[in-house]
Every structure is written in structure tokens, then in C-alpha cells.
Amino acid sequence: MSESDIKQSKDEQPDASKETLKKSDLKTAGYRLARVSPVFLFIEVAKKSIFPLVVTFLGTSGGLQDRIFIGVAVFFSLFSIIQYWFFHYWLEEDRLVVKSGILFKSLRQVPYERIQNITTERNILHRLLNVTTLQLESASGQKPEALIRVITTEQARYVHRFIADKSSHVDRPEENSSSEQGDQATQQTARQQALFHMPPKQVFRRGLISLKALLPIGILFSFLFQNDALREQVTVFLTQFIGGLHIEMWTWQTWVLYGGLWFVAGVFILLAISVAIAFLQFHEFTLHKKGQRLHIKTGLLTNRQATVPIKRIQLIRIIQSPLHKIFGQVSIKMETAGGVSEDNAMSMHWLAPLIPELEAHDFLKQIQPQMNWSEIEWQAIEPEARKRVFKKGLLLVLVLMVPLAYFYAWWAMMMLMMVPYAWWYAGQYVRKAAFTHxxxxxxxxxxxxxxQQQFVDIHKIQNIKWHQTPFDRRYTMARLTVDTAGSSVMSQPVSLHYVLDERLQPIYQNLTQQVAESRFVW
Amino acid sequence: MQSLERDYLRIIRWIGLAMCLLIALAPSIVFGVLWSVAWYWALLAWMLLAALLYVSLKSYLKHWYLNYKYHLNTDCLAIRRGVFWRHQIAVPVSRVQHVDVNSGPLDRRYGLAKLVVNTAGTHYAQTSLPGLSVDKAYQLRDQLLAAQEGDTV
Known part of the structure; x- marks a missing residue:
């Protein structure tokens, strides 16, 4: 399809848009969504409501009132699909206008200059129907400026190109689209040019390390035991199954054998599902640096592409779990300003889902060359902090002992065996904690x-807070926290804790000066 | 470092008194009902309890007020506060997004206002500075915003 076709499709629904536009003095009849759009709208609604639905279905007795409740929920889900007929958008000289809503009409005007990023999503269904989901993001706000679900791929590229020509922030889409297969050679060179690429082996490792399947499996089991009917079925099945094994005749060798087999099978399933999730998410994860932007492409069934201006990175976080350590790997995440919050699946928060520990600094250096990553000197926190961390651990042990003492009387004293562990933990904590400035x-x-290592560019600091609790004061220590934009409330900010105040005050003064002198650019 | 207006101490004392009366109400009602104490004894106990609370709170408020300092120079707005849990906050002027000046009914009674400085941060995006005279609040606001001029963002 070309522009002429688009014009044609514009002409196809002139009356519908004319009617709705009468009230406003805006020109241009709008484009509409692709005809297959309701399918995607439905899938989206289903995705959002499937979890509550499963909860209500499994978590309750399944009586008539619950069914009515579910029915009402389904009806409202279907109702939201109708928004397809009420969604119009058009491209004006300097802005994109989106008109939507059935009862509560909304007219959204997005100046092209404010659009920072265009994210496209194409999963297998998108590809089959030759359509694309388009998300336009600006620097501010938690929600995307506009979410167009879905339009034909041709139209999406037309819109993308149109905005790219008008906006100084957005790049033109790549001409050889991902829908065309492209010969092996070009793909090969593309990979070589990439700043970071995850070969299948790394993705496989990522699955083993992340153990993403733990959570869904845990939820599944907790539901199995929540629902009375299901629990009964499972117990009946299990007793029959175990009865067939004749436990009463087992010797300890059989116990070990069967136990071991079950354990191995369980671990295997867990790993297999985790690896599958990793492939869905990170298959062919490639990161290109073009000018001052990062282009990230990832996903097996759902192909996600994101563009992140480097200057929008607010905080870089390097994570290493014990499993990462075994494989000598780390994961690198980023927090970006404005854009879209973490719960929106379409935005990108990974710089490198899995990268060898030794390559991490080189990789970061290529992304932010102005930073001297290899020059980072870690400064230890005070050794006296061990006492304080230990006391905290001790308090936790004592608090846990109270309910245990109530139920098991003197057996609760067993908890005191945790005390040496708390001492060891405090020592390790102090050894691992450090800061750099x-x-x-x-x-x-x-x-x-x-x-976890966190780094904030001085330019990105929003404000600086120094705290001193009475406990800090007893040890003449204090804590310094710097705040950045685009973080989530749940995440830990960069914080310098258990440092002597005499060491911290100069840093506080210096940092304030540095931040005041630097300019913050979105 | 500058202190807050003297009248602000009065305001927080009034608020403190109201809170003491409210907190003292709970035990007097509970005990009054449980042991069916005569109403005048319950009333007396309530007043005594509230007075006791208020006396101890009063010295805390005094120190809280005395410890509350702020300073604005060309670089940043610095605030220092807290008695037991002490805080120092530095809001660089270049990071200020917008500034509000609020004035509640009690504030207006004494001609005071509260300055609220917003940055783009996540955890401590808002920093408020209460107990300023209205003129001072406007002056600080203008100073904060004047430094923003020429900033294209």
C-alpha cells in the first residue's frame, strides 16, 4: 500500500468521521484502525482480565453468583472492543491528533516535536495479518502519548516516516523491514555491527539463571490448593498414584531413588519453562547504537523494537544473583526518564539481559563514552557498621521468635542458632557494600x-537528601540518597549508607555544587 | 541559614494540642466504657492525659521549630530539619520543575504560606517549606523561577 491507497482508505469513511467531527472545528477526516483491529483489542482486554478471571474461577466455589459476576466482567470486556469504531487519528501539519472514546470522548493532540520515541510491536498474529501496533512516547508522563492498536504495516511505516520527517527526535524506520526475511548475509553483518547481541546460547543461559518459571508455577500451585474441588481431585489423584507405588514396602533406597527422580524431574520442568520464557523475551536481542540513540530489537513470537535516546538513561543497574555468579555473568538494566513505566510491556528496560561480567564495563563504555567506567573506585563503608547490621539481624530473629515461642514454647530457642549466621551475614554485608563518587x-x-551496582550520572540527579537517624548519630554516621527521574517507587534509590558523617558531609556539599552547576536535559 | 516565622510555632502548637486532645480521647472512652467510670472522672482523666501529652510535645515542637532552617542561594535551596531523625535536603535550582505556594486556613490567620518545590525525581519529588510569611514565600518562588529563565526545557 502506498500513500494513494491511504488516501483512498481515508475516503472510504468520510461520513463516519464527518459526523463526529462536526462539533470541533478541526479539519481532516481521520484514519481509522485496521479492520482486524478488534481482534487485537480483544486480545488486549483478555490479557488484562484473564488473571482476575482465573482468580475468581479457581479461587471460589464456582456458585451461581460467581458465574453471574464473571458474565458481567466478560460483557464489559467485549464492550471495550467497540472502541474500534470510535478511534480516529490524523496527521496535521505540526501535530498528531487522536480522537477516541464512546461516552467520554477524548481528543489528544501530540505535537510531533514532543514525540521522543516510536515503539512498534509485531507478534506472530500481527505478522500473519500484516499489521503493527504503534506506540508514541513523549519525555513526560507514565503513559504513552498515543497507542494505536492496530494499523496496517504500510500505514504504520507511513505514519512513522511522516513523524520522523517532522520531529528532530525520531529516526526514519529502517527500509528493509523485519517482515521481509532478508538474506542471511545482511543479517550476519547487522549482528556484527551491533553493540550487543545475544546468541541462543546466552539466551539459554539467561533462562537457567533467571528461573522466571518459579513465580507462575508457585502461583499455579497456590491456586490448586485454594480451590476446594480442585484440591480434592488432586489429593485423590495423588493418593491413588502413591497407593499404586506401595509405599509401605519401600526401603530407604527406594525412597532415595524416587525422591531423587521426582526432584530431578521438577527441576527439569522448572528450567525448561524458564528457558522457554527467556527465548520468548530475549530471542535475538540486539542493541545498535546509532548516533545518540540505542535501537533495541528482541523477542521470538512478539518482535519488539524500541529506540532509547542515550541522554534519557537516568540510572544504570548491574545485577548479579548467585546463579549469575556461577556462570560469571551479569544483567544490566536501565531506568529511563519520562517514557513509560515498567508495567507497560512495550517499553524497554534492558541494556543487556545477560553479559559476561568482564565485558560489562567495556559495553557500558561504548554506550556512555563520556563516563570513565574503568576508573570507578569503590570506597568501603565503615567496619563498625557490622555491629549495626548484626543488631538488626538479631532484632529480626527475636521478633520471629515471639510467635514461635507461643506455639512451640522452648523449641523457639532453636532460632538462636541463627545468631552466628546473622553475625556472618553482617560481616559480608559490610564487605560487599561500597560507594563511589x-x-x-x-x-x-x-x-x-x-x-547490585547502581550508577547515576551527576547530570541526572534531581535532588540530594542527607539523613541521620538517632542510631546513625550514636556512631556519628549518616546516609545520603540521590533521587532521579523515571525510577519506580518500589526500586531502591542510589544511597550511601553507614558512612561516617565527617566523610559524608564533604561529599554532600560537593555533590550539591556539582549538580547545581550541571544542566538537566530530558 | 534562616529560621521559619515565629508564628509558625503557634500554628504547630495549636495542631499539636488538637492532636493531644484527640489521642487522649481514645483511652478515656475505652476505660470509661469498660469500667463505667463516672463521666466527670472520665472528663478529668481525659484533660489530664491531654495536658500531660501536650507538655511533653511542647518542648519537642520547640526544638523541631528551632532545628528547622532553610537557605536559598543561586545554586540550590537547602533545608535542614528534624530533632531525632535529621534531614538535610538540597534541591538544585536548575532541577526545579514548578513551585507552588499554598496557604491553609490556619496559615492565613497568621499571614503565612507554604512553599512546595517540585522536581522530576521519583522518591522525593516534592520538597515543602512551611511557615514562611506570604511575602517571603512569593519572593522565594520568584527567585527560584528567575534562575530557571533561559532554560529551554
């Missing part, structure tokens, strides 16, 4: 088992 960057390092 230089001309360009503030960073913190934390975690006994799950290591």
Missing part, C-alpha cells in the same frame, strides 16, 4: 547474595 558519577554497591 567522582566528577561524573555517583554509585552504590550492595547485597550479600544478590549483588
Amino acid at each position: 567522582n566528577r561524573q558519577v555517583v554509585g552504590s554497591r550492595l547485597g550479600v547474595f544478590f549483588h
Whole structure:
């Protein structure tokens, strides 16, 4: 399809748009969504409501009232598909206008200059029907400026190109589209040019390390035991199954054998599902750096593409779990300003889902050359902090002992065996925790088992907070926290804790000066 | 470092008194009902309890007020506060997104206002500075915004 076709499709529904546009003095009849759009709208609604539906279905007795409740929910889900007929958008000289809503009409005007990023999504169904989901993001806000679900791929590229020509932030889409297969050679060179590419072996490792399947499997089991009817069925099945095994005749060898086999099978299933999830998410994860932007492409069935201006990266986080450590790998995440919050599946928060530990600094250096990644000097926190961390651990042990003492009386004293562990943990905590501060960057390092390093560019600091609790004061220590944009409330900000105040005050003064002198650019 | 207006101490004392009366209400009602104490004893106990609370709170409020300092120079707005849990906050002027000046009914009674400075941060995006005279609040706001001029963002 070309522009002429688009014009034609514009002409196809002149009356519908004319009617709705009468009230406003805006020109241009709008484009509509692709005809297959309701399918995608339905899938989206289903995705959102499937979890609550499963919860209500499994978690309750399944009586008549629950069914009515579910019915009402389904009806409302279907109702939302009708928005397809009420969604119009058009491209004006300097802005994109989106008109939507059935009862509550909304007219959204997005100046092209404000659009920072265009994200496209194409999964297998998209590809079959030759359509694309388009998401336009600006620098501000938690929600995307406009989400167009879905339009034909040709139209999507036309819109993308149109906006790219008008906006200084957006690049033109690549001409050889991902829908065309492209010969092996070009793909090969594309991979070589990439700053970072995950071969299948790495993706496989990522699955083994992340163990993403733990959570869904856990949820599944908890539901199995929540629902009375299901639990009964499972127990009946299990008793029959176990009865058939004649446990009463087992010797300890048989126990070990069967136990071991079950354990191995369980671990295998867990790993297999985790690997599958990793492939769905990160198959062919490639990161290109073009000018001052990062282009990221990833996904097996759902092909996601995102463009992140490097200057929008607010915080870089390097994560290493015990499993990462075995494989000598780390994961690198980023927090970006404005854009879209983490719960929106279409935005990108990975710089490298899995990268060898030794390559991490080189990789970051290529992304942010102005930063001296290899020059980062970690400064230890105070050794006295061990006492304080230990006391915290002790308090936790004592608090846990109270309910145990109530139920098991003197057996709760067993908890005191945790005390040496708490002492060891405190020692490790102090050894691992550290901070760094230089001309360009503030960073913190934390975690006994799950290591985490966080780095903030001085330019990206929004404000600085110094705290001192009475406990800090007893040890003449204090804590410094820097705040950045685009973080989530749940995540830990970069924080310098358990540092002597006399060491911290100069840093606080210096940092304030540095931040005040630098300019923050979105 | 500058202190807050003297009248602000009065305001927080009024608020403190109201809170003491409210908190003291709970035990007097519970005990009054449980042991069916005569109403005048319950009333007396309530007043005594509230007075006791208020006396201890009053010295805390005094220190809280005395410890509350702020300073605005060309670079940043610095605030220092807290008695037991102490905080120092630095909001660089170049990071200020927008500034509000609020004035509640009690504030207006004494001609005071509260300055609320917003940055683009996540965890401590808002920093408020209460107990300023209305003129001072406007002056600080203008100073903060004047430094923003020429900033294209």
C-alpha cells in the first residue's frame, strides 16, 4: 500500500468521521484502525482480565453468583472492543491528533516535536495479518502519548516516516523491514555491527539463571490448593498414584531413588519453562547504537523494537544473583526518564539481559563514552557498621521468635542458632557494600547474595537528601540518597549508607555544587 | 541559614494540642466504657492525659521549630530539619520543575504560606517549606523561577 491507497482508505469513511467531527472545528477526516483491529483489542482486554478471571474461577466455589459476576466482567470486556469504531487519528501539519472514546470522548493532540520515541510491536498474529501496533512516547508522563492498536504495516511505516520527517527526535524506520526475511548475509553483518547481541546460547543461559518459571508455577500451585474441588481431585489423584507405588514396602533406597527422580524431574520442568520464557523475551536481542540513540530489537513470537535516546538513561543497574555468579555473568538494566513505566510491556528496560561480567564495563563504555567506567573506585563503608547490621539481624530473629515461642514454647530457642549466621551475614554485608563518587558519577554497591551496582550520572540527579537517624548519630554516621527521574517507587534509590558523617558531609556539599552547576536535559 | 516565622510555632502548637486532645480521647472512652467510670472522672482523666501529652510535645515542637532552617542561594535551596531523625535536603535550582505556594486556613490567620518545590525525581519529588510569611514565600518562588529563565526545557 502506498500513500494513494491511504488516501483512498481515508475516503472510504468520510461520513463516519464527518459526523463526529462536526462539533470541533478541526479539519481532516481521520484514519481509522485496521479492520482486524478488534481482534487485537480483544486480545488486549483478555490479557488484562484473564488473571482476575482465573482468580475468581479457581479461587471460589464456582456458585451461581460467581458465574453471574464473571458474565458481567466478560460483557464489559467485549464492550471495550467497540472502541474500534470510535478511534480516529490524523496527521496535521505540526501535530498528531487522536480522537477516541464512546461516552467520554477524548481528543489528544501530540505535537510531533514532543514525540521522543516510536515503539512498534509485531507478534506472530500481527505478522500473519500484516499489521503493527504503534506506540508514541513523549519525555513526560507514565503513559504513552498515543497507542494505536492496530494499523496496517504500510500505514504504520507511513505514519512513522511522516513523524520522523517532522520531529528532530525520531529516526526514519529502517527500509528493509523485519517482515521481509532478508538474506542471511545482511543479517550476519547487522549482528556484527551491533553493540550487543545475544546468541541462543546466552539466551539459554539467561533462562537457567533467571528461573522466571518459579513465580507462575508457585502461583499455579497456590491456586490448586485454594480451590476446594480442585484440591480434592488432586489429593485423590495423588493418593491413588502413591497407593499404586506401595509405599509401605519401600526401603530407604527406594525412597532415595524416587525422591531423587521426582526432584530431578521438577527441576527439569522448572528450567525448561524458564528457558522457554527467556527465548520468548530475549530471542535475538540486539542493541545498535546509532548516533545518540540505542535501537533495541528482541523477542521470538512478539518482535519488539524500541529506540532509547542515550541522554534519557537516568540510572544504570548491574545485577548479579548467585546463579549469575556461577556462570560469571551479569544483567544490566536501565531506568529511563519520562517514557513509560515498567508495567507497560512495550517499553524497554534492558541494556543487556545477560553479559559476561568482564565485558560489562567495556559495553557500558561504548554506550556512555563520556563516563570513565574503568576508573570507578569503590570506597568501603565503615567496619563498625557490622555491629549495626548484626543488631538488626538479631532484632529480626527475636521478633520471629515471639510467635514461635507461643506455639512451640522452648523449641523457639532453636532460632538462636541463627545468631552466628546473622553475625556472618553482617560481616559480608559490610564487605560487599561500597560507594563511589567522582566528577561524573555517583554509585552504590550492595547485597550479600544478590549483588547490585547502581550508577547515576551527576547530570541526572534531581535532588540530594542527607539523613541521620538517632542510631546513625550514636556512631556519628549518616546516609545520603540521590533521587532521579523515571525510577519506580518500589526500586531502591542510589544511597550511601553507614558512612561516617565527617566523610559524608564533604561529599554532600560537593555533590550539591556539582549538580547545581550541571544542566538537566530530558 | 534562616529560621521559619515565629508564628509558625503557634500554628504547630495549636495542631499539636488538637492532636493531644484527640489521642487522649481514645483511652478515656475505652476505660470509661469498660469500667463505667463516672463521666466527670472520665472528663478529668481525659484533660489530664491531654495536658500531660501536650507538655511533653511542647518542648519537642520547640526544638523541631528551632532545628528547622532553610537557605536559598543561586545554586540550590537547602533545608535542614528534624530533632531525632535529621534531614538535610538540597534541591538544585536548575532541577526545579514548578513551585507552588499554598496557604491553609490556619496559615492565613497568621499571614503565612507554604512553599512546595517540585522536581522530576521519583522518591522525593516534592520538597515543602512551611511557615514562611506570604511575602517571603512569593519572593522565594520568584527567585527560584528567575534562575530557571533561559532554560529551554
